Amino acid sequence: MNSLIFRTIAPLLVAVMLVFSVFVLLRGHNEPGGGFIGGLIAASALAIYGMAMGVDAARTALKVHPLAYAGFGVALAALAGVLSILFDVPFLTGLWTIFELDEVEVAISTPMVFDIGVYFVVFGTIAAVALALEDEEGGA
Amino acid sequence: MEATPAIAIALVVLLPFVAAALAPLVYRLVGDFTGWVVALVPVAGFVALWGLLGRISGGEIITVAWPWAPSWGLELSFLIDGLSLTFALTIAGIGAFILLYSGAYLKGHKQGRFLGFLLAFMGAMQGLVLADNLVALYLFWELTSVASFLLIGFDHTRQAARRAAIQALLVTGFGGLALLAAGVTIYAISGGWELSAAGDLTSHLAYPLLVGLVLLAAFTKSAQLPFHFWLPNAMEAPTPVSAYLHSATMVQGGVYLVARMTPHLGGEAIWNLTLMAFGGATLLWGAIAALRQTDLKQMLAQTTLASLGLLILLLGAGTELAVTAAVLYFIAHALYKAGLFLVVGALDHGTGTRDITMLGGLRDPMTLSFIGTIMASAAMFGLPPLLGFFAKEEMYAALAIGQFESLLALVALVLGNALLGAVGLALLIKPFMGQLLPTPIEPHEAPVAMLAGPIAMGVLGIFLGFVPTLAGQLAVAPATSAILGVPVETHLKFSVDLLGPAFWLSLATWVLAIGLFLRLDLGRSLLRRAATTIGWSFDIGFDWLYFGIVRLAGAVTRLLHHGRLELYLFVVFALLVVAAIGPLWLLDGLPRGPQTLDLRFYEWGLVGLAVLGVVTVVCARSRLFAILALGVQGLAVALLYLVFGAPDLSFTQFMVEILSVVILALVMTRLDLDTADRRPLEDWARDGGVALLGGLAVTILLWAVIEGPFDVRLSTFFNAHSVPIAHGHNVVNVILVDFRGLDTLGEISVVMTAGIAMLALIRGARRSKRAEIAPVEPAPQRKRRAARKAAA
Secondary structure, eight states: OOOHHHHHHHHHHHHHHHHHHHHHHHHTTTSSOOHHHHHHHHHHHHHHHHHHHOHHHHHHHHSSOHHHHHHHHHHHHHHHHHGGGGGTOOTTOOOEEEEEETTEEEEEEHHHHHHHHHHHHHHHHHHHHHHHHHOSSSOO | OOOOHHHHHIIIIIHHHHHHHHHHHHHHHHGGGHHHHHTHHHHHHHHHHHHHHHHHHTTOOEEEEEEEEGGGTEEEEEEEOHHHHHHHHHHHHHHHHHHHHHHHHTTTSOOHHHHHHHHHHHHHHHHHHHBOBHHHHHHHHHHHHHHHHHHHTTSTTSHHHHHHHHHHHHHHHHHHHHHHHHHHHHHHHHSSSBGGGOOOOTTSTTHHHHHHHHHHHHHHHTTOTTSTTHHHHGGGSOHHHHHIIIIISTTHHHHHHHHHHHHHHTTSHHHHHHHHHHHHHHHHHHHHHHHHOOBHHHHHHHHHHHHHHHHHHHHHHOSHHHHHHHHHHHHHHHHHHHHHHHHHHHHHHHHSOOBGGGOOOTTTTTHHHHHHHHHHHHHHHTOTTSHHHHHHHHHHHHHTTOOHHHHHHHHHHHHHHHHHHHHHHHHHHHHHSSSOOOOSSOOOOOOHHHHHHHHHHHHHHHHHHHOHHHHIIIIIHHHHHHHHTSOOOOOOOSOOOTTSHHHHHHHHHHHHHHHHHHTHHHHHHHHHHHHHHHOOOHHHHHHHHHHHHHHHHHHHHHHHOOOOHHHHHHHHHHHHHHHHHHHHHHTTOOOOOOSOOOOOHHHHHHHHHHHHHHHHHHHOSSHHHHHHHHHHHHHHHHHHHHHTTOHHHHHHHHHHHHHHHHHHHHHHHHSOOOSSOOOOHHHHHHHHHHHHHHHHHHHHHHHHHHHSOOOOHHHHHHHHHHHHHHOOSOHHHHIIIIITHHHHHHHHHHHHHHHHHHHHHHHHHHHHHHHHHSOOOSOHHHHHHHHHHHHO
C-alpha cells in the first residue's frame, strides 16, 4: 500500500501490537486474554507490516517460514504435556513452580508453556495465510 | 540333532521373512550366487520339519503357541499334523529348488528384490498351512495374495503383468475376506480362535453360511469355476513364480483349506456335492482349455486348473480312498507340475520361444531337459510305477462304487485324466522329438541350477512310486487321518491288481489320451473356432465388472462432487435448516420465544448497529463494501458480548472480525470477480430464501437452548476448581489450557494442518493461473544433464 503515512506509522503500530499480544498472552490465565487471542493480535500485526512494507520485508523479518512457527507451537504444546512423564503423572497434567522475585509472586507452569504454544500456532498459521494472500507475485 | 517344534516353526515360518528382508543385501554381497545362498533357508526348514516326521506319522499332533494379543485372547498358535506337515514339506522342498532356479533364471538382473518376494511368500505359505489360530490363518492367507500380487506384477513395466497382478489380488483378496468372515463366525460359534478346538459345526444354524464362506475363499484361491480366470493370466509372472505359486503351492491353499475344514464342516450333502460339482466342472474346463493353447506355459496353467478341480472333486467325494487319492495326487502333482514349469522355463531360456508349434527335435541339444520332461510327463500320463500312477489308481478305486454322483464323477475323472495325459504327451513329444526346428536363439542347455529341480523332482516321483508303502506310512496316511478326523492305516503297496476296475479304467484313460494326442491339432482348431464364435469369456466378464464399478464410482462422485460452489453452499445451508428445525418440530420442542424484550437504550443501539450492518451487506452494490459492512455487524456483536459480560469472547470476536475483513478483502481482490453481484432473479430468490430460513432456524435453535433448563454441573465444577487446583482466575482460559488441554492440543494441530492446506490451495491456484499464461518447458534440467552425460 503506497501511503507514506501508513508506512511511517506501521512499524510503531506493529511494535506496540506485538508487545501487547505478549501482554495479552501472559495475563490470560487470570484476566481476559490468552494464547489464542494473543496469536491473533500478533498475526494482525504481521499482516499490517506486510501491507505497509511489502511481503518480502515481512518474510525477512520473520527469518523462517510462518508455518514453522505454527509447527514449533504444536511441538511446544505437546512438550508441555509430555513433561508430566518426568513426574509420573498423566499426560498434560499441569505442573507449577511459584517463587518470589523481589516480593512479586511469579508462577511458571506447564499450562503457560502450553498457552505459548497455542500463541505460536495461531500466529504462524494466520500469518502464513495472510502473507500468501498479500503476496501478489511470488510463491507462498 | 532334532529341532524342537517351536524352533522348527520359527525356522519354517519366521526365518523366510527375515531372509526376505535381507535378500537384497545378500545380492549386493554375492551377486548371482544369491539363489544358492537363500536356498539354504527352505533347506533348513525342510530339515527341521523332517525331524518331526517320525512323531507325526506315529499319530501325534504337535501344537506350538506364542502369546500374541492376550487382551483379545489371541495366541499365535500353530498346529503340526499329517496334513500340515505334508504341505509344509512340499512347500519347503520345492521352494529350495525354485530359489536355486530363480537365481539362474534371472542371472544378471537385479534379483535381490525378486528373491525377497519369493522368500516372503514362502514364509506366508508355511504360516498358512501351519496356523491353527483363525486370525493368523487369515493373515497368512492374505499375505500369500499380496506376495502373489508383487510377483505376478514383478515386470511392472508391462501393462499385461500389471493387469494380471491386480486381477489376481482382487479375486483372491475377495476370497480372503470371506475367510475372515468364516473365521469370525467359527469364533462366534465355538468361542475360541483355535480351529482345532472348533469341533463339529455341521449341526449349527450357521452351517450353510459357513460352507458358503469357506468355499468362496477356497474356490477363489484355488481358481475353481467361476473364479478360474485369474490363474491363466497369472502366467505373466516369471516362470519360477508360475511353477511355485501358481501350480505347486499358493493355489493349493484353497485345497488345503477344504481339507483342513473337512473334519469341521464335511460329511453333509451340501458340502460334498458342491465340491464335487465345482471340482468336476473345473477339471473338465481346464483340461479342455489346455488343448486350445500353443504357449507351453498357458497349457500348463490350464492343466493346473484341471488338477485343482480334480483335488477338490476328490475331497468332495470324501471317502477314505478318495482322500488318500487326493493326498497322493497332491504330492505327485506338485512334483511333476513344478518340474514341467521349470523345464518350460529352461526351454524358453534355451530357445527363445515357448510356442509348442515352433519347437521340435530338442532331445539332442537339451538332453537333460528332455530327461526331466520324460519323468514329469510320465507322471502326468500316469505310467506305473510312478507316484502319479498310484494316485490315479487310487482315485478310480475310490469312485467306482456305483452311486450315481460318484459314477458321474468317475466319467469326469477318466475324461479329465485322458485330456491331461494327452497334454503330457504333447509336452514331451512336440518339442523334443521329430526334426530340429529353427528357433530365435540357437538351442542350448540350461545351467545346472535350472535343471536340478526338474531332475530331482522327477527322480523323487519315481522313487516314491517304488516305495508307496513308505510314502503311505510317512505322509499319506497321517494326512488322510488329519483330513478325515479318524486314524487311518495305509493300504498302499507296490502292486497292481490287473483284474480290478481301477486298472481297466487306467487302460481306458491311456487309450483315450493317445487318441486325443493324435487328434490334437484338429481339436485345437475346433476349440479355437468355438471360442471365437462365443466371443465372451470370464476374463472379459471380470473387466466388465471391474470397469463398471470404476464407472459407477465416477458417476456417483460427479453427482455429489460437481464443483459448483453455489450448489454446495445451497445444500449445506438447506440441510442446516432441516437439521436445526426438523427435530425440534417433530419432537414438539419449538420454543415459545421471548415474552418481553427488556433492553436498555444502548443495548438497543448495538442491536440496531448489527441490523444496519446486515442490511448494508445485502444492499451493497460492490463486494468490498459488503465485506466492510459484514465487519460492522461483527463488531456490533462483539460489543454485545462485552455488554453482557463475556469479555474474553468479545475480545476474540473483535480480532476475528478484523482479520476476517482483511483476509476476505484480500481473497476477493485475488478472485477475478465482478465488483457487483449480478445474479438472475431466480437464483437471488433461492439463495435469499435459504439465507432467511437458515437465520430463522439458528435463531429458533438458540431460543430453544436458552429456554431449556440450564445444567450447571460443569460450570459449578470449573468455577469451584479453577483457582484451587489450576491456579487461574480466568475460567475460560483455564479450561482451554488445563482442564481440556488435550482438546486444545488436537485443535491447534488442526489449525496448523488447515493452514498448510490453505497454502497449498493458494499455491495451486496461482500455479494453474501461471500455466495458462505461459506453458513451462518440461524438465529442461534433465535434458541438460542427459546432454552432459552424452558428451562425457
